[in-house]
Amino acid sequence: MNATKPTRDWYPFVGPFDPCPPKYVKSYYVPPNELIPYQPMNLPQFSLPEALRLGTLWPALYGPYEARSSMRGQQSDE
Amino acid sequence: MWIYEKKLQYPVRVSKCDPRVARYLVEQYGGADGELSAALRYLNQRYSIPNKVIGLLTDIGTEEFAHLEMIATMIYKLTKDATPQQMEEAGLGPNYVIHDNGLFYNNSSGVPWTAAYIQAKGDPLADLYEDIAAEEKARATYQWIIDMTDDVDLQDGLKFLREREIVHAMRFKEAVEIIKADQGTRKIF
Numbered sequence: 001m002n003a004t005k006p007t008r009d010w011y012p013f014v015g016p017f018d019p020c021p022p023k024y025v026k027s028y029y030v031p032p033n034e035l036i037p038y039q040p041m042n043l044p045q046f047s048l049p050e051a052l053r054l055g056t057l058w059p060a061l062y063g064p065y066e067a068r069s070s071m072r073g074q075q076s077d078e
Numbered sequence: 079m080w081i082y083e084k085k086l087q088y089p090v091r092v093s094k095c096d097p098r099v100a101r102y103l104v105e106q107y108g109g110a111d112g113e114l115s116a117a118l119r120y121l122n123q124r125y126s127i128p129n130k131v132i133g134l135l136t137d138i139g140t141e142e143f144a145h146l147e148m149i150a151t152m153i154y155k156l157t158k159d160a161t162p163q164q165m166e167e168a169g170l171g172p173n174y175v176i177h178d179n180g181l182f183y184n185n186s187s188g189v190p191w192t193a194a195y196i197q198a199k200g201d202p203l204a205d206l207y208e209d210i211a212a213e214e215k216a217r218a219t220y221q222w223i224i225d226m227t228d229d230v231d232l233q234d235g236l237k238f239l240r241e242r243e244i245v246h247a248m249r250f251k252e253a254v255e256i257i258k259a260d261q262g263t264r265k266i267f
Contacts, residue, residue: 068162
C-alpha cells in the first residue's frame with residue numbers, strides 16, 4: 001500500500017470552458033485506522049508525555065493533518 | 079422507470095470565475111421553490127390525481143430533474159476549483175466546513191432541504207394550484223438570480239430554465255381547466 005503518503009490523488013475532469021483556473025489533482029486523506037483491520041497487541045508506543053500531546057499512544061495510529069491551502073496567506077494546495 | 083440520457087437538457091456555460099453566484103444558485107438546488115422540490119412534488123402528487131393529468135405531472139417532474147442537473151453543473155463549475163479562502167469570500171464558508179467543495183441540498187441561507195417544502199393535499203385543484211404557484215415562484219427566483227450575475231453565458235442557461243417555468247405554469251393551468259371541465263360530465267364507472 002501507500003505507506004509513505006497518507007493522501008490519495010485523483011484527477012478530476014477538466015473542461016475546456018472551466019470558469020475558474022482548474023485544479024488538475026485533487027486528493028483525499030486516508031487515516032491510519034483504515035489500514036489496520038484489528039489492532040495487534042504490543043505495538044510500539046510513544047513516551048507518555050508525547051502521547052498526551054499527540055492524542056494517541058501508538059505511532060501506528062498517529063495521523064496528523066496540516067491545513068491544505070493555508071487559509072490566511074499563501075495559496076499552495078497540498 | 080426512467081431512461082437516462084447522459085447529456086444536459088440545455089448546455090451550461092459558465093464563463094466568469096465568480097463562486098459568489100454559486101451560493102445563490104443553491105436556492106434553486108435545495109430551496110423551497112427549487113428544482114428538487116419541484117421534481118419530488120410533481121412525481122409524488124401524480125399518484126392521487128385524475129388520470130388525465132398524471133402524464134403531465136410525470137413529464138414535468140422528470141424535466142425538473144433535468145433542470146436539477148443543470149443547476150448542479152453550474153454550482154459545480156463555480157466551486158470545484160475554489161480554495162477554502164475563495165469559498166469563504168463567496169459566502170460559502172459554512173458550506174466548506176460541512177461539505178468541503180461538495181454540493182448539498184440546502185437553500186442559499188444554508189437551511190437543509192425538507193419535505194415540508196412540498197405538499198400533496200389529494201385534492202386535484204389544491205395540488206395543481208400549488209404547482210402553478212411553485213412554477214411562478216421558481217420563475218421569480220430565476221429572475222432574481224439573473225439579476226445577481228453579469229456572466230452572460232450563465233445568464234443564458236438561467237434564462238432557458240426561467241422560460242421553462244413559464245411553460246410549465248401554462249401546462250398546469252391547462253390541467254386545471256381539464257379538471258374543472260371534468261367535474262360537470264356524467265361518467266359511468
